[in-house]
Amino acid sequence: HILRAPHHPAASIMVKNLTVFGAGLMGAGIAQVAAQNGFKVILSDVTEKACQNGLQIIQKSLGRVAKKKFAGKQDEMEGYTRQVMGNITTMTDAGEAVSSADLIIEAIIESIKIKRDLFGFLDGKASRGCIFASNTSSLSIKDIAEACSPERQARFGGLHFFNPVPAMKLVEVIKAEKTSQETYDTLVDVTKKMGKVPVNCKDTPGFIVNRLLIPYMLEAVRMAERGDATPHDIDTAMELGAGYPMGPFKLLDFVGLDTTSFISEGWREKADRGQIPKELVQKSAMLQKLVDEGKLGRKSGQGFYDYSSKL
Numbered sequence: 001h002i003l004r005a006p007h008h009p010a011a012s013i014m015v016k017n018l019t020v021f022g023a024g025l026m027g028a029g030i031a032q033v034a035a036q037n038g039f040k041v042i043l044s045d046v047t048e049k050a051c052q053n054g055l056q057i058i059q060k061s062l063g064r065v066a067k068k069k070f071a072g073k074q075d076e077m078e079g080y081t082r083q084v085m086g087n088i089t090t091m092t093d094a095g096e097a098v099s100s101a102d103l104i105i106e107a108i109i110e111s112i113k114i115k116r117d118l119f120g121f122l123d124g125k126a127s128r129g130c131i132f133a134s135n136t137s138s139l140s141i142k143d144i145a146e147a148c149s150p151e152r153q154a155r156f157g158g159l160h161f162f163n164p165v166p167a168m169k170l171v172e173v174i175k176a177e178k179t180s181q182e183t184y185d186t187l188v189d190v191t192k193k194m195g196k197v198p199v200n201c202k203d204t205p206g207f208i209v210n211r212l213l214i215p216y217m218l219e220a221v222r223m224a225e226r227g228d229a230t231p232h233d234i235d236t237a238m239e240l241g242a243g244y245p246m247g248p249f250k251l252l253d254f255v256g257l258d259t260t261s262f263i264s265e266g267w268r269e270k271a272d273r274g275q276i277p278k279e280l281v282q283k284s285a286m287l288q289k290l291v292d293e294g295k296l297g298r299k300s301g302q303g304f305y306d307y308s309s310k311l
Protein backbone atom coordinates (compact mmCIF):
# COMPACT_ATOMS: atom_id res chain seq x y z
CA HIS A 1 0.00 0.00 0.00
CA ILE A 2 1.16 3.49 -0.81
CA LEU A 3 0.61 5.99 1.97
CA ARG A 4 -0.45 9.38 0.66
CA ALA A 5 -0.05 12.57 2.66
CA PRO A 6 -3.38 14.30 3.26
CA HIS A 7 -3.95 17.22 0.90
CA HIS A 8 -3.26 20.55 2.57
CA PRO A 9 -4.06 23.57 0.43
CA ALA A 10 -1.04 25.86 0.18
CA ALA A 11 -1.25 28.79 2.58
CA SER A 12 -2.27 32.01 0.93
CA ILE A 13 -0.11 35.12 0.98
CA MET A 14 -1.12 38.12 3.09
CA VAL A 15 -2.19 40.96 0.81
CA LYS A 16 -2.35 44.48 2.22
CA ASN A 17 -1.23 46.76 -0.59
CA LEU A 18 -3.13 46.54 -3.83
CA THR A 19 -2.43 48.43 -7.06
CA VAL A 20 -5.16 48.70 -9.68
CA PHE A 21 -4.27 49.68 -13.25
CA GLY A 22 -6.98 51.41 -15.26
CA ALA A 23 -9.20 54.06 -13.64
CA GLY A 24 -12.23 53.39 -15.85
CA LEU A 25 -15.51 51.99 -14.62
CA MET A 26 -14.12 48.52 -13.80
CA GLY A 27 -10.79 49.65 -12.29
CA ALA A 28 -12.48 52.33 -10.19
CA GLY A 29 -15.06 49.81 -8.98
CA ILE A 30 -12.38 47.30 -8.00
CA ALA A 31 -10.36 49.99 -6.19
CA GLN A 32 -13.48 51.14 -4.35
CA VAL A 33 -14.54 47.69 -3.14
CA ALA A 34 -10.97 46.92 -2.02
CA ALA A 35 -10.74 50.24 -0.15
CA GLN A 36 -14.14 49.66 1.50
CA ASN A 37 -12.74 46.39 2.86
CA GLY A 38 -9.55 47.78 4.38
CA PHE A 39 -6.97 47.29 1.62
CA LYS A 40 -4.53 50.14 0.89
CA VAL A 41 -5.12 50.87 -2.76
CA ILE A 42 -3.15 52.70 -5.42
CA LEU A 43 -5.22 53.50 -8.49
CA SER A 44 -3.02 54.07 -11.52
CA ASP A 45 -3.70 55.32 -15.03
CA VAL A 46 -1.65 57.06 -17.71
CA THR A 47 -2.93 60.59 -17.15
CA GLU A 48 -3.85 62.62 -14.09
CA LYS A 49 -7.20 63.37 -15.77
CA ALA A 50 -8.01 59.64 -16.03
CA CYS A 51 -7.10 59.16 -12.35
CA GLN A 52 -9.33 62.06 -11.31
CA ASN A 53 -12.17 60.64 -13.39
CA GLY A 54 -11.72 57.31 -11.55
CA LEU A 55 -11.93 59.10 -8.18
CA GLN A 56 -15.14 60.80 -9.29
CA ILE A 57 -16.69 57.45 -10.24
CA ILE A 58 -15.76 56.14 -6.78
CA GLN A 59 -17.10 59.23 -4.94
CA LYS A 60 -20.43 58.91 -6.71
CA SER A 61 -20.81 55.20 -6.06
CA LEU A 62 -19.62 55.54 -2.44
CA GLY A 63 -22.36 58.13 -1.96
CA ARG A 64 -24.91 55.42 -2.82
CA VAL A 65 -23.24 52.85 -0.57
CA ALA A 66 -22.95 55.25 2.38
CA LYS A 67 -26.52 56.47 2.03
CA LYS A 68 -27.78 52.90 2.28
CA LYS A 69 -25.37 51.89 5.06
CA PHE A 70 -26.10 54.86 7.32
CA ALA A 71 -29.72 55.52 6.35
CA GLY A 72 -28.92 59.08 5.26
CA LYS A 73 -27.22 60.16 8.58
CA GLN A 74 -24.98 62.91 7.20
CA ASP A 75 -22.08 62.79 9.73
CA GLU A 76 -21.66 59.02 9.57
CA MET A 77 -21.94 59.03 5.79
CA GLU A 78 -19.23 61.65 5.48
CA GLY A 79 -16.97 59.87 8.00
CA TYR A 80 -17.30 56.58 6.13
CA THR A 81 -16.65 58.17 2.73
CA ARG A 82 -13.56 59.97 4.12
CA GLN A 83 -12.23 56.75 5.65
CA VAL A 84 -12.68 54.75 2.41
CA MET A 85 -11.23 57.54 0.24
CA GLY A 86 -8.31 57.68 2.71
CA ASN A 87 -7.38 54.15 1.61
CA ILE A 88 -7.00 55.25 -2.03
CA THR A 89 -4.06 57.08 -3.61
CA THR A 90 -3.66 57.79 -7.33
CA MET A 91 -0.40 57.60 -9.31
CA THR A 92 0.48 57.97 -12.98
CA ASP A 93 4.01 56.52 -12.69
CA ALA A 94 3.45 52.77 -13.16
CA GLY A 95 6.80 51.71 -11.68
CA GLU A 96 6.30 53.79 -8.55
CA ALA A 97 2.71 52.54 -8.24
CA VAL A 98 3.86 48.93 -7.74
CA SER A 99 6.96 49.53 -5.60
CA SER A 100 5.26 48.14 -2.47
CA ALA A 101 2.35 46.21 -4.03
CA ASP A 102 1.46 42.71 -2.80
CA LEU A 103 -1.11 42.32 -5.56
CA ILE A 104 -1.65 44.06 -8.90
CA ILE A 105 -5.03 43.96 -10.63
CA GLU A 106 -5.05 45.17 -14.23
CA ALA A 107 -8.29 46.57 -15.69
CA ILE A 108 -7.02 48.51 -18.71
CA ILE A 109 -8.08 48.40 -22.37
CA GLU A 110 -8.90 44.92 -23.72
CA SER A 111 -5.84 44.67 -25.98
CA ILE A 112 -3.48 41.72 -25.66
CA LYS A 113 -0.52 43.82 -26.84
CA ILE A 114 -1.07 46.69 -24.41
CA LYS A 115 -1.73 44.32 -21.49
CA ARG A 116 1.44 42.33 -22.29
CA ASP A 117 3.49 45.52 -22.55
CA LEU A 118 2.24 46.69 -19.15
CA PHE A 119 2.81 43.37 -17.35
CA GLY A 120 6.22 42.88 -19.00
CA PHE A 121 7.25 46.30 -17.67
CA LEU A 122 5.78 45.70 -14.20
CA ASP A 123 7.55 42.34 -13.91
CA GLY A 124 10.83 44.22 -13.58
CA LYS A 125 9.45 46.77 -11.13
CA ALA A 126 7.29 44.84 -8.63
CA SER A 127 8.70 42.75 -5.77
CA ARG A 128 9.43 39.06 -6.47
CA GLY A 129 6.50 37.94 -4.32
CA CYS A 130 3.93 40.30 -5.82
CA ILE A 131 0.96 38.57 -7.43
CA PHE A 132 -0.29 39.75 -10.84
CA ALA A 133 -3.92 39.43 -11.90
CA SER A 134 -5.84 40.52 -14.98
CA ASN A 135 -9.51 41.49 -15.10
CA THR A 136 -9.67 40.56 -18.79
CA SER A 137 -13.14 39.51 -19.89
CA SER A 138 -12.24 37.66 -23.08
CA LEU A 139 -8.51 37.17 -23.48
CA SER A 140 -6.45 34.19 -22.34
CA ILE A 141 -4.63 34.64 -19.00
CA LYS A 142 -1.83 32.42 -20.27
CA ASP A 143 -1.29 34.62 -23.36
CA ILE A 144 -1.04 37.74 -21.16
CA ALA A 145 1.12 36.11 -18.47
CA GLU A 146 3.69 34.95 -21.01
CA ALA A 147 4.98 38.55 -21.17
CA CYS A 148 6.47 37.85 -17.70
CA SER A 149 9.27 35.64 -16.31
CA PRO A 150 8.48 31.96 -15.55
CA GLU A 151 8.55 32.72 -11.77
CA ARG A 152 5.98 35.46 -12.24
CA GLN A 153 3.79 33.24 -14.41
CA ALA A 154 3.36 31.05 -11.31
CA ARG A 155 2.16 34.20 -9.51
CA PHE A 156 -0.23 35.21 -12.25
CA GLY A 157 -3.98 34.54 -12.40
CA GLY A 158 -7.30 35.97 -13.52
CA LEU A 159 -9.70 38.00 -11.35
CA HIS A 160 -12.79 38.85 -13.35
CA PHE A 161 -15.24 41.33 -11.80
CA PHE A 162 -18.67 42.38 -13.10
CA ASN A 163 -20.25 45.72 -13.82
CA PRO A 164 -21.32 47.52 -11.60
CA VAL A 165 -18.50 46.18 -9.41
CA PRO A 166 -19.83 47.60 -6.10
CA ALA A 167 -23.17 45.82 -6.66
CA MET A 168 -22.28 42.53 -8.37
CA LYS A 169 -21.22 39.85 -5.89
CA LEU A 170 -19.39 37.54 -8.28
CA VAL A 171 -15.69 37.25 -9.11
CA GLU A 172 -14.38 34.57 -11.48
CA VAL A 173 -10.97 33.39 -10.26
CA ILE A 174 -8.93 31.89 -13.07
CA LYS A 175 -6.17 29.37 -12.51
CA ALA A 176 -4.16 29.31 -15.73
CA GLU A 177 -1.80 26.49 -16.69
CA LYS A 178 1.16 27.92 -14.75
CA THR A 179 -0.75 29.57 -11.85
CA SER A 180 0.51 28.10 -8.53
CA GLN A 181 -1.89 26.78 -5.91
CA GLU A 182 -0.60 29.41 -3.46
CA THR A 183 -1.42 32.18 -5.96
CA TYR A 184 -4.87 30.77 -6.62
CA ASP A 185 -5.60 30.45 -2.88
CA THR A 186 -4.45 34.03 -2.33
CA LEU A 187 -6.74 35.33 -5.10
CA VAL A 188 -9.70 33.43 -3.60
CA ASP A 189 -8.85 34.83 -0.17
CA VAL A 190 -8.65 38.43 -1.45
CA THR A 191 -11.95 38.01 -3.30
CA LYS A 192 -13.66 36.90 -0.08
CA LYS A 193 -12.07 39.74 1.91
CA MET A 194 -13.58 42.12 -0.66
CA GLY A 195 -16.99 40.71 0.27
CA LYS A 196 -17.38 38.93 -3.07
CA VAL A 197 -18.21 35.32 -3.95
CA PRO A 198 -15.51 33.51 -5.95
CA VAL A 199 -16.11 30.85 -8.57
CA ASN A 200 -13.36 28.90 -10.29
CA CYS A 201 -13.07 28.50 -14.04
CA LYS A 202 -10.34 27.27 -16.36
CA ASP A 203 -8.58 29.70 -18.67
CA THR A 204 -11.20 29.36 -21.43
CA PRO A 205 -12.75 32.04 -23.74
CA GLY A 206 -15.17 34.17 -21.69
CA PHE A 207 -14.79 31.98 -18.60
CA ILE A 208 -18.28 31.18 -17.26
CA VAL A 209 -20.39 34.33 -17.42
CA ASN A 210 -19.32 35.88 -20.72
CA ARG A 211 -19.15 32.51 -22.44
CA LEU A 212 -22.89 32.22 -21.80
CA LEU A 213 -23.87 35.91 -21.93
CA ILE A 214 -22.20 36.96 -25.20
CA PRO A 215 -23.80 34.23 -27.41
CA TYR A 216 -27.13 34.90 -25.66
CA MET A 217 -26.97 38.64 -26.37
CA LEU A 218 -25.84 38.08 -29.98
CA GLU A 219 -28.74 35.67 -30.59
CA ALA A 220 -31.14 38.26 -29.15
CA VAL A 221 -29.89 40.79 -31.72
CA ARG A 222 -30.16 38.25 -34.54
CA MET A 223 -33.70 37.45 -33.34
CA ALA A 224 -34.66 41.13 -33.69
CA GLU A 225 -32.82 41.26 -37.03
CA ARG A 226 -34.90 38.35 -38.34
CA GLY A 227 -38.01 40.24 -37.25
CA ASP A 228 -39.09 37.47 -34.86
CA ALA A 229 -39.77 39.99 -32.07
CA THR A 230 -38.91 43.59 -31.17
CA PRO A 231 -36.03 44.44 -28.78
CA HIS A 232 -38.59 45.79 -26.34
CA ASP A 233 -40.62 42.55 -26.36
CA ILE A 234 -37.49 40.39 -26.11
CA ASP A 235 -36.38 42.40 -23.05
CA THR A 236 -39.82 42.18 -21.45
CA ALA A 237 -39.87 38.43 -22.13
CA MET A 238 -36.51 37.75 -20.50
CA GLU A 239 -37.21 40.05 -17.54
CA LEU A 240 -40.69 38.76 -16.76
CA GLY A 241 -40.41 35.24 -18.17
CA ALA A 242 -36.91 34.30 -17.04
CA GLY A 243 -36.41 36.69 -14.11
CA TYR A 244 -33.35 38.48 -15.52
CA PRO A 245 -32.82 41.94 -13.97
CA MET A 246 -32.28 43.39 -17.46
CA GLY A 247 -33.29 41.95 -20.82
CA PRO A 248 -30.51 41.35 -23.40
CA PHE A 249 -30.87 44.74 -25.16
CA LYS A 250 -30.80 46.72 -21.91
CA LEU A 251 -27.78 44.63 -20.91
CA LEU A 252 -26.07 45.27 -24.27
CA ASP A 253 -26.59 49.01 -23.78
CA PHE A 254 -25.29 48.70 -20.21
CA VAL A 255 -22.16 46.69 -21.10
CA GLY A 256 -21.49 48.77 -24.27
CA LEU A 257 -22.20 47.65 -27.83
CA ASP A 258 -18.56 48.27 -28.76
CA THR A 259 -17.38 45.97 -25.94
CA THR A 260 -19.67 43.12 -27.00
CA SER A 261 -18.81 43.62 -30.66
CA PHE A 262 -15.07 43.70 -29.85
CA ILE A 263 -15.25 40.51 -27.75
CA SER A 264 -17.20 38.64 -30.43
CA GLU A 265 -14.73 39.82 -33.09
CA GLY A 266 -11.86 38.30 -31.10
CA TRP A 267 -13.84 35.10 -30.59
CA ARG A 268 -14.54 34.78 -34.33
CA GLU A 269 -10.76 34.53 -34.76
CA LYS A 270 -10.68 31.83 -32.06
CA ALA A 271 -13.57 30.08 -33.85
CA ASP A 272 -11.51 30.08 -37.06
CA ARG A 273 -8.84 28.21 -35.10
CA GLY A 274 -11.43 25.76 -33.73
CA GLN A 275 -11.21 27.03 -30.13
CA ILE A 276 -14.88 27.98 -29.86
CA PRO A 277 -17.97 26.92 -31.91
CA LYS A 278 -18.58 29.29 -34.87
CA GLU A 279 -22.37 29.34 -34.38
CA LEU A 280 -21.95 31.01 -30.97
CA VAL A 281 -20.43 34.18 -32.39
CA GLN A 282 -22.02 34.68 -35.80
CA LYS A 283 -21.82 38.29 -36.91
CA SER A 284 -24.83 40.61 -36.65
CA ALA A 285 -25.23 43.45 -39.20
CA MET A 286 -27.54 45.35 -36.83
CA LEU A 287 -24.98 45.39 -34.03
CA GLN A 288 -22.19 46.41 -36.42
CA LYS A 289 -24.27 49.26 -37.86
CA LEU A 290 -24.99 50.73 -34.41
CA VAL A 291 -21.32 50.53 -33.43
CA ASP A 292 -20.27 52.18 -36.72
CA GLU A 293 -22.74 55.01 -36.02
CA GLY A 294 -21.24 55.52 -32.56
CA LYS A 295 -24.40 54.29 -30.85
CA LEU A 296 -22.61 52.38 -28.13
CA GLY A 297 -25.27 52.21 -25.43
CA ARG A 298 -25.77 54.18 -22.23
CA LYS A 299 -22.34 55.77 -22.25
CA SER A 300 -22.93 57.45 -25.65
CA GLY A 301 -26.55 58.38 -24.95
CA GLN A 302 -27.95 56.00 -27.56
CA GLY A 303 -27.82 52.26 -28.25
CA PHE A 304 -30.85 50.07 -28.73
CA TYR A 305 -32.60 52.60 -26.46
CA ASP A 306 -32.29 56.38 -26.17
CA TYR A 307 -30.60 57.73 -23.01
CA SER A 308 -29.90 61.25 -24.23
CA SER A 309 -32.18 62.80 -21.61
CA LYS A 310 -30.23 60.99 -18.83
CA LEU A 311 -26.73 62.18 -19.84
Ligand code: 3HC
Pocket residue numbers: 061062064065068136137161162163164166167168210213245246251255259
Ligand atom coordinates in the same frame (compact mmCIF):
# COMPACT_ATOMS: atom_id res chain seq x y z
N1 3HC B 1 -22.46 51.62 -6.87
C1 3HC B 1 -22.94 51.19 -5.69
N2 3HC B 1 -24.08 50.49 -5.57
C2 3HC B 1 -24.77 50.24 -6.70
C3 3HC B 1 -24.34 50.66 -7.97
C4 3HC B 1 -23.12 51.38 -8.02
N3 3HC B 1 -22.61 51.82 -9.18
N4 3HC B 1 -25.24 50.23 -8.88
C5 3HC B 1 -26.20 49.57 -8.22
N5 3HC B 1 -25.93 49.57 -6.91
C6 3HC B 1 -26.70 48.92 -5.86
C7 3HC B 1 -27.86 49.76 -5.38
O1 3HC B 1 -27.50 50.61 -4.32
C8 3HC B 1 -28.86 48.69 -4.93
O2 3HC B 1 -28.53 48.17 -3.66
P1 3HC B 1 -29.65 47.51 -2.67
O3 3HC B 1 -30.39 46.49 -3.49
O4 3HC B 1 -28.84 46.90 -1.55
O5 3HC B 1 -30.49 48.65 -2.27
C9 3HC B 1 -28.62 47.57 -5.91
O6 3HC B 1 -27.30 47.75 -6.43
C10 3HC B 1 -29.64 47.59 -7.00
O7 3HC B 1 -29.60 48.84 -7.67
P2 3HC B 1 -30.89 49.69 -8.08
O8 3HC B 1 -32.00 49.47 -7.10
O9 3HC B 1 -30.48 51.08 -8.36
O10 3HC B 1 -31.29 49.15 -9.51
P3 3HC B 1 -31.66 47.71 -9.98
O11 3HC B 1 -32.37 46.94 -8.93
O12 3HC B 1 -32.26 47.94 -11.30
O13 3HC B 1 -30.23 47.02 -10.18
C11 3HC B 1 -28.36 46.42 -11.42
C12 3HC B 1 -29.24 47.56 -11.00
C13 3HC B 1 -27.60 45.88 -10.20
C14 3HC B 1 -27.36 47.01 -12.41
C15 3HC B 1 -29.25 45.29 -12.05
O14 3HC B 1 -30.05 45.84 -13.06
C16 3HC B 1 -28.46 44.15 -12.63
O15 3HC B 1 -28.02 43.26 -11.93
N6 3HC B 1 -28.27 44.17 -13.98
C17 3HC B 1 -27.49 43.18 -14.67
C18 3HC B 1 -26.04 43.54 -14.57
C19 3HC B 1 -25.16 42.52 -15.20
O16 3HC B 1 -25.58 41.52 -15.75
N7 3HC B 1 -23.84 42.79 -15.14
C20 3HC B 1 -22.87 41.95 -15.73
C21 3HC B 1 -22.55 42.48 -17.06
S1 3HC B 1 -21.36 41.49 -17.86
C22 3HC B 1 -19.90 42.05 -17.27
O17 3HC B 1 -19.79 42.95 -16.49
C23 3HC B 1 -18.70 41.33 -17.75
C24 3HC B 1 -17.81 42.21 -18.58
O18 3HC B 1 -16.62 41.50 -18.77
C25 3HC B 1 -18.41 42.54 -19.96
